[in-house]
Amino acid sequence: MELIADRITKQYKNKIAVDRMSFTLTKGVTGLLGANGAGKTTLMRLLCGILSPDSGTVSCDGMSVGTEEYRDVLGYLPQDFGYYPEFSGKDFLLYMSAVKGLTKKDADRKTNELIELVGLRDSAGKKVRTYSGGMKQRLGIAQALLNDPQILIMDEPTAGLDPQERIRFRELISGLGRGKIVLLSTHIVSDLEHIADRLMIMKDGQLLWQGSRSAGGEDLEAFYISKIGEKR
Amino acid sequence: MLRTIYLYELKKLFCAKVNLIALTGAVIMLVFLVISSISEVQPVSREAAKELDGRAIDGELIEELKPAMKIENGSTVIEINAEYEKYVPTMDVITSVTGYDMDLTQLQGTEFYELREQELNQRIEKQRLSDKEKEFWRNQEAQVSKPFVYHYHSGPANLLKSFQALGFFILLLSAVGLSGVYARESADNMNQLLLCSRYGKKELYLIKFVAGLTWILTVALFVALAIFIPFYFVYGMEGMGEMLQLVKPLSMLPYTLGHMLGVYIVIYLLAAVLFAAVTMLLSVITQNQLAVTCGILGYLLIDLFAELPDRFGVIQKIWLLRPNAVLMNTGFSNYRLIHLAGGLFLNYQAAPVIYAVISIAALLIGRRKYRRLQVGK
Numbered sequence: 219m220e221l222i223a224d225r226i227t228k229q230y231k232n233k234i235a236v237d238r239m240s241f242t243l244t245k246g247v248t249g250l251l252g253a254n255g256a257g258k259t260t261l262m263r264l265l266c267g268i269l270s271p272d273s274g275t276v277s278c279d280g281m282s283v284g285t286e287e288y289r290d291v292l293g294y295l296p297q298d299f300g301y302y303p304e305f306s307g308k309d310f311l312l313y314m315s316a317v318k319g320l321t322k323k324d325a326d327r328k329t330n331e332l333i334e335l336v337g338l339r340d341s342a343g344k345k346v347r348t349y350s351g352g353m354k355q356r357l358g359i360a361q362a363l364l365n366d367p368q369i370l371i372m373d374e375p376t377a378g379l380d381p382q383e384r385i386r387f388r389e390l391i392s393g394l395g396r397g398k399i400v401l402l403s404t405h406i407v408s409d410l411e412h413i414a415d416r417l418m419i420m421k422d423g424q425l426l427w428q429g430s431r432s433a434g435g436e437d438l439e440a441f442y443i444s445k446i447g448e449k450r
Numbered sequence: 451m452l453r454t455i456y457l458y459e460l461k462k463l464f465c466a467k468v469n470l471i472a473l474t475g476a477v478i479m480l481v482f483l484v485i486s487s488i489s490e491v492q493p494v495s496r497e498a499a500k501e502l503d504g505r506a507i508d509g510e511l512i513e514e515l516k517p518a519m520k521i522e523n524g525s526t527v528i529e530i531n532a533e534y535e536k537y538v539p540t541m542d543v544i545t546s547v548t549g550y551d552m553d554l555t556q557l558q559g560t561e562f563y564e565l566r567e568q569e570l571n572q573r574i575e576k577q578r579l580s581d582k583e584k585e586f587w588r589n590q591e592a593q594v595s596k597p598f599v600y601h602y603h604s605g606p607a608n609l610l611k612s613f614q615a616l617g618f619f620i621l622l623l624s625a626v627g628l629s630g631v632y633a634r635e636s637a638d639n640m641n642q643l644l645l646c647s648r649y650g651k652k653e654l655y656l657i658k659f660v661a662g663l664t665w666i667l668t669v670a671l672f673v674a675l676a677i678f679i680p681f682y683f684v685y686g687m688e689g690m691g692e693m694l695q696l697v698k699p700l701s702m703l704p705y706t707l708g709h710m711l712g713v714y715i716v717i718y719l720l721a722a723v724l725f726a727a728v729t730m731l732l733s734v735i736t737q738n739q740l741a742v743t744c745g746i747l748g749y750l751l752i753d754l755f756a757e758l759p760d761r762f763g764v765i766q767k768i769w770l771l772r773p774n775a776v777l778m779n780t781g782f783s784n785y786r787l788i789h790l791a792g793g794l795f796l797n798y799q800a801a802p803v804i805y806a807v808i809s810i811a812a813l814l815i816g817r818r819k820y821r822r823l824q825v826g827k
Contacts, residue, residue, distance in 0.1 A: 260826070266646040268825040290648045300638025304465040309458070316454035319648035325451070361643065 219279055220244055221265065221369055221399050226274030228260050228423075235260035237423040238274070243369075247395035249414035249431070250403040251442055257423040258403040259297055262373050265401065266294045278369060278399075290319060293367030295358050297374045301346040307357050308333065308342040311364065318365040325364075332360035335390070337383075351378040359387065363394075370400045376409050388413050407439040419445050452653060459661035463627060464668075472626040473669055476619045480676040483615060487608075488684055494538045496685070499602050501536040506597040507543055509559040515541065516555050526554040539696075540600050546699045563596050569700065574785055577760050583787050586794050593704035594695060603689025605681060606707040607697040610779070612677045613714050617721055617777035618750070619673050620666070624725035625746035627669065628662050629739045631730050632820065636737040642825050655820040659730060659813055666726035670719060698782040703796075713798050714777065720805040721773030727809035734816040734823075776801045 221243040228236040235257045252258045263269035265276055267283035276283040278291070301310055308329060315325030333342045336356035341349065349357065355378040362370060375391075376384050392413045394400060404410060410417065410431075417434055419427040419442060427445045434441040463469060505511055518534045520527045527550070530538060547566045548554065557565075570591070574584060632655075635641045644650040690708030694701050703710075725746075732742040753774050758766040767786050769775065776797055788800040 263642070263825055266642075268642055268645045270824060286648055286651075289646055289650065292646055294643065294646050296639060296642040298639060299642055300640055302462060302640075304462065304467075305458075309461075312454065313458040314643065314647070316451040316458065317644060317647040317649050317654060319451060321451060322454060325454070365648070 219368055219399060221278045221401075222276070223265065224275045224277075226261075226264055226271040226276060228257075228264060228269065228271050234423045236264060236271070239423075239425045240274075241418065241425060241428055243399045243401060245395075245397065245399055246415035247391060247400040247402060247410075247413050248416045248418060249410035250401060250418045250420065251405065251407060251410065252403070252420035253405055253446070256420040258420055259373055260423075261420065262294075262296075262371050262401070262403060265371055266292060268294075290365065291368040293362040293365060293370045295362040295372040295375050297377065299358065301349075301354060301357070303345065303347040306343050306345055307338055307349065307353075310346055310357060311360055314361045315364050320365060328364055328366075332363055335363075336360045337386070352380055352383055355379055356383065359390075368398050370394060370398050372400070372402045374404055375402060376404065376406065384409070407442050411438050421446055452649070452657060455649065455654065455657045456661055459658055460664060463631075463661060463665040466627070466630075469627045469665075472623055473672060476623055476669075476673050477676040480615065480619060480673055481680060484612070484677055484680045488680070494535055496602070496604070498535040499539050499604060502540055503601050505540070505600050507540050507562070507600055508597045509557055509561060511537075511540060512544070512554060512557050512562070519555050521553050521555065524551065524553065526550050526552065528554075539602075539604070543598060543600070543696055543699050560597060566699065570702065573700070573783065577785055578763070579785055579787075582794060583785065586787060587702050587785055590704055591702040594693070594702060598693060598695050598699070600696065601689055601692045603692045603696050603707055605685035605687045606689050606692075606711055608681050608685055609678060609711055610697055610707065610714065612681070613718055613777040614774065614779070616670075616674055616677065616718055617774040618754070620670050620718070620722045621725050621746065621750055621753075621774070623669050623673070624666055624722070624729045625743045625750070627665060628726055628729040629733055629742035629746070631658050631662050632733040632816075633737045633739040633742060636823075637739060639825075641823065645823060645825060651821055652817075655734075655817050659727075659816070662726050662730050663723060666722045667719065670722040674715075674718070694782075698779065701782040702785070703782075717773070717776055717798065717801055717805075720802050720809075721777065724773060724805040724809050727812035731812040731816045731819075734819045737823075771797060771801050771804060773801070773805065 223239055223241050225238045225240050226236055227234065227238050239261065250258050250261070260269065264271050265283070267276070267288065278288060281288040302313075305313065311329040311332065312325055315329060320328060333339055336359055338353060338356055338360070341353060346354065346357065355375070359375060362372065376387055379387060388409070391400060391402065395413065395415065402410070402414070414431045417427070417429060417431055418425060426448070515528070515534060515537045518529050518531070518537070520529065528541060544554070544562055547562065547569055574587065579587070635644060644654060690711070691706050694703055694705050694707055694710055697707060729742060729746060732745060733739070736742055753772060758769050760766065767788065770784055770786070788795040788797065790800065
């Protein structure tokens with residue numbers, strides 16, 4: 219399975235958020251690094267089909283990004299999003315399961331499984347409005363995994379997680395990355411050090427560098443800073 | 451799983467605090483309105499109102515009431531005491547046509563019907579009806595039996611008048627409850643999740659629409675019951691088979707009160723569907739809940755206060771087809787008809803079709819717009 223972005227461009231008024239980016243994502247975890255405002259979120263939205271590029275295409279094994287079959291294999295965790303305050307955590311996951319096309323039986327099974335996985339068993343019945351930021355983030359991670367996606371796109375997934383949760387999350391992603399295309403954006407380099415197979419570095423809407431994680435050497439942070447600095 | 455989505459969409463609507471508050475507020479206000487309208491009117495007991503059952507409304511009846519009438523500056527003043535209480539409902543029919551600015555003691559025999567005919571002719575001329583329209587109304591009027599025969603009808607009469615308030619409240623509730631159906635998820639960024647989900651584009655749009663309609667129809671039922679139940683207990687439902695003219699003496703329609711109530715219930719429900727469909731369309735287009743609510747409330751004010759005079763021919767005709775105008779009983783005193791496909795139609799006949807067509811158009815336009823929806827544009 220390959221996710222191919224071919225010269226995609228997105229411009230907002232005078233600002234080019236994504237500038238003629240081309241790359242291919244294969245199974246494994248790809249880390250997307252870039253400072254705030256580099257264009258990571260826009261790129262991820264383009265890959266999810268919720269934002270149309272001004273030019274260029276995104277496809278996966280012949281499936282266009284706008285099709286139902288593409289959405290069927292996609293899991294997305296946005297950087298920030300609201301929840302329905304009148305829903306409990308479990309309600310939220312069951313609702314998202316239905317929107318993702320899971321049967322009732324599968325939805326129940328998968329919801330319970332993920333509630334356990336993200337450590338929300340005790341609070342699954344509580345209203346989402348009572349959740350802490352970290353709990354909401356874990357709920358977000360769970361919803362992204364509901365349909366057992368082949369393509370998993372996560373925008374700043376560790377934001378709001380405490381150190382212990384971050385470690386658990388890294389282990390989770392590390393395991394998931396073996397069978398799926400995982401794209402994970404962050405501006406915290408240490409999040410990627412031990413789990414990314416490949417890296418992409420963005421700056422000002424452009425793909426500055428892409429390659430294997432090992433090319434970054436031992437000190438990933440220093441490597442990232444050197445790459446960011448090169449363009450200056 | 452589509453049923454599951456539907457149930458959760460209903461949960462969003464029925465459990466939303468603002469919707470619950472708005473519905474409860476509407477029900478309380480309507481009950482209050484009913485109670486105040488019951489206590490404000492001249493208290494004619496049910497027993498007294500029934501005493502004249504079966505009496506023709508004519509000069510003989512007016513003759514009996516003459517001792518209670520006084521003429522002051524050319525106007526008639528009626529002093530109602532216990533003895534004359536039973537005449538109030540019948541006098542209401544007469545004074546609806548004549549007003550009080552004349553000497554009613556002079557009315558003899560069937561003069562009341564001559565006065566009514568004069569008034570109708572004046573209105574028809576003022577509204578510049580075509581010959582075809584005049585002929586239509588002549589045929590209708592010929593089927594209205596005269597003299598009018600009085601029967602107790604307070605229940606259906608009050609219900610018929612209450613639809614105006616119902617139309618107002620249902621528009622208000624639509625603005626509050628459904629303006630966020632598609633816009634709310636844009637505001638709290640839930641669109642990012644939904645639009646990249648399998649059923650998040652095509653099916654979700656339709657399910658939300660159906661859930662919105664379910665909500666508005668349920669709410670319409672609730673607010674209607676808030677009015678119907680107190681009226682039922684106070685006045686009962688007798689009089690459904692009586693002539694419309696006992697409530698609207700200047701109507702030329704040969705229908706019964708029950709018939710018109712049935713028509714009004716259908717129009718009321720279709721108006722609720724129309725309001726919901728338009729609100730949800732605006733919700734998709736603007737993706738801004740506040741803008742939709744304010745826009746509809748702005749329309750509501752125009753709806754309440756803007757009246758177009760008779761000289762505005764076609765524009766007035768269209769304006770009078772809006773739900774609140776129809777529910778306001780304007781069709782009983784405005785005789786303009788809708789010309790369509792060579793036929794002539796009453797507002798009550800044209801309005802439901804027009805509401806259905808607009809609702810379907812709103813659904814289709816909204817679907818097209820929703821499919822093109824993007825995040826963060």
